Amino acid sequence: xxxxxxxxxxxxxxxxxxxxxxxxxxxxxxxxxxxxxxxxxxxxxxxxxxxxxxxxxxxxxxxxxxxxxxxxxxxxxxxxxxxxxxxxxxxxxxxxxxxxxxxxxxxxxxxxxxxxxxxxxxxxxxxxxxxxxxxxxxxxxxxxxxxxxxxxxxxxxxxxxxxxxxxxxxxxxxxxxxxxxxxxxxxxxxxxxxxxxxxxxxxxxxxxxxxxxxxxxxxxxxxxxxxxxxxxxxxxxxxxxxxxxxxxxxxxxxxxxxxxxxxxxxxxxxxxxxxxxxxxxxxxxxxxxxxxxxxxxxxxxxxxxxxxxxxxxxxxxxxxxxxxxxxxxxxxxxxxxxxxxxxxxxxxxxxxxxxxxxxxxxxxxxxxxxxxxxxxxxxxx
Numbered sequence: 001x002x003x004x005x006x007x008x009x010x011x012x013x014x015x016x017x018x019x020x021x022x023x024x025x026x027x028x029x030x031x032x033x034x035x036x037x038x039x040x041x042x043x044x045x046x047x048x049x050x051x052x053x054x055x056x057x058x059x060x061x062x063x064x065x066x067x068x069x070x071x072x073x074x075x076x077x078x079x080x081x082x083x084x085x086x087x088x089x090x091x092x093x094x095x096x097x098x099x100x101x102x103x104x105x106x107x108x109x110x111x112x113x114x115x116x117x118x119x120x121x122x123x124x125x126x127x128x129x130x131x132x133x134x135x136x137x138x139x140x141x142x143x144x145x146x147x148x149x150x151x152x153x154x155x156x157x158x159x160x161x162x163x164x165x166x167x168x169x170x171x172x173x174x175x176x177x178x179x180x181x182x183x184x185x186x187x188x189x190x191x192x193x194x195x196x197x198x199x200x201x202x203x204x205x206x207x208x209x210x211x212x213x214x215x216x217x218x219x220x221x222x223x224x225x226x227x228x229x230x231x232x233x234x235x236x237x238x239x240x241x242x243x244x245x246x247x248x249x250x251x252x253x254x255x256x257x258x259x260x261x262x263x264x265x266x267x268x269x270x271x272x273x274x275x276x277x278x279x280x281x282x283x284x285x286x287x288x289x290x291x292x293x294x295x296x297x298x299x300x301x302x303x304x305x306x307x308x309x310x311x312x313x314x315x316x317x318x319x320x321x322x323x324x325x326x327x328x329x330x331x332x333x334x335x336x337x338x339x340x341x342x343x344x345x346x347x348x349x350x351x352x353x354x355x356x357x358x359x360x361x362x363x364x365x366x367x368x369x370x371x372x373x374x375x376x377x378x379x380x381x
Contacts, residue, residue, distance in 0.1 A: 047148040047320045052076040053088050053100040062111065063103045066134065070101060073155070075148050085137070092139050092177060094353045095343050098319065099138035099149050107134060132173035140176030141187050141346045144317050150174050178346045189254035190345040191314045193273070194334045196250060197243055198280055198308045204242070205284030206297040208235045209376065214293065228373040236281040243277040244270075262345045269344055271351060275361040276337040282368025283333065289375035308334045336360050 056063050071078060080097055082088045088100035104110065110133050138149040153172050179186045226234075254260040262269075283304070291297035309315060311329040318326060318335070329335045336357040343349035351358070 047144050047317050048074050049077040050075060050099060050145055050148060050319045051079045051097045053080040053082055053091055053097045054078050055082050055085055055088050055100055055102045057105045058103050058107045060108060062108045066103060066107065067101070070152065070155070073152065075152060076101075089137065089177070092137065093343070093347045093349050095139075095339050095347075095349075098142075098145050099136055102135040102137065104134065110134075133171050135173040135175065137175045137177060139347070140179040140182060141342055142313075142317060143179075143182050143184050143187065145319065146176050146179070146182060150176075185254075185258045186260055186346065187342070189250070189258060189260045190341045191338055192254075193247055193250050193341055194276065194312070194337045195309055195314055196246060197273075197277060197337075198334045199305055200246060201239060201243055201277055201280035202284040202287065202304060203298070203301050204239050205236060205281050206287040206291065206301045207294045208285060209288040210291050210294055210297055228376040229369065231376065232282075232285055232369055232372050235285065236278065239281055240274065240277050243280075244273065247273050262348075264344045264348055265350070268351050269341075272337070272340045272344060272354065272358060272361075275358055275365070276333060276340075279333040279337075279361045279365040279368065282365045282372065285372035286368050286375070289372050304332075308332050311335070313338050333361060333364055 054067060056067070067078065070076065076099060078101070080091060082091065082100070085100070085102055088097075088102070091097045092100060110131050136149050136152065138146055140146040153174055155171055176182070251260075284301070287297055287300045287304070291300055307328065311321065311325060312318075312332055312335040313329070314334075318329060321329065340354045340357045340361075343354050
């Protein structure tokens with residue numbers, strides 16, 4: 001027969017143990033609360049305020065009015081001005097902006113000669129060849145961002161011309177760089193490198209220190225002359241090789257199954273991937289020095305993993321998130337790595353082009369290793 005007294009005793013024991021385990025109890029309450037508020041507020045598939053650049057070759061009242069009309073849509077936010085198209089293309093490659101608005105010198109004449117919007121504006125116009133009023137060049141690797149830019153193609157210009165139009169026609173030409181076919185998998189495969197490495201690297205090392213305690217090896221480590229920093233380095237080095245193997249598998253299958261190829265330098269890919277692997281492993285070590293057991297380590301890993309997937313720009317455009325969520329995303333190593341890997345893999349960016357993001361990963365890795373070493377020394381004390 002089942003004894004209900006025994007069951008109640010076990011329930012009481014588990015509740016008491018849970019109450020004493022403040023970290024686990026806090027995670028039970030805080031994980032759903034924070035995740036709901038954070039993701040409900042931050043996740044937005046309607047892209048707005050895309051950072052863009054202007055190349056105004058006309059520099060007239062018409063071109064300035066055109067810029068104001070585009071900016072009024074709130075789809076883009078003009079952050080830079082360049083003198084040449086080549087400079088704008090370089091900014092897109094470095095991910096400084098996601099698109100550039102090219103206004104030609106003869107924009108006024110193009111407006112007049114466009115049969116859809118300007119034939120009645122000038123009865124004396126004899127050239128009725130439809131020509132784009134201006135041009136957008138955009139980073140097509142992110143299909144949501146590219147779709148938002150393409151939505152500006154049919155922007156009406158009646159307000160600028162002060163004339164009604166009887167039929168809508170494209171007013172701007174749109175050229176998509178790096179992914180003109182708009183294949184989603186082209187953007188997903190490099191992103192999966194960051195997400196899978198985040199998941200595995202943090203998970204492997206998050207339990208590294210607590211595992212030593214649970215197996216009774218901590219006393220042996222205390223008795224040895226090994227230094228905390230030496231222990232931290234020794235813990236992560238084996239997983240660096242594992243991470244490189246995973247990257248090879250992901251990119252190899254991406255090429256074999258989805259025909260996702262790159263012309264990027266193998267050495268550049270190797271360097272930036274190593275930086276991210278070390279940064280992720282250092283974060284896992286910090287978690288390992290905070291957690292008291294492997295269960296807590298796994299809970300904290302999930303707490304980091306969910307924002308890494310949803311806020312880093314892997315699933316939803318970074319530009320579509322509110323500013324507060326963007327600042328939080330900037331604290332995650334995977335956010336910076338996704339910018340790097342997509343720049344290198346898709347846009348053939350060089351190491352110098354992604355240097356600010358790479359420097360951030362280096363700083364994060366150094367800080368993480370330092371914190372993990374200091375906290376482990378405290379445990380030895």
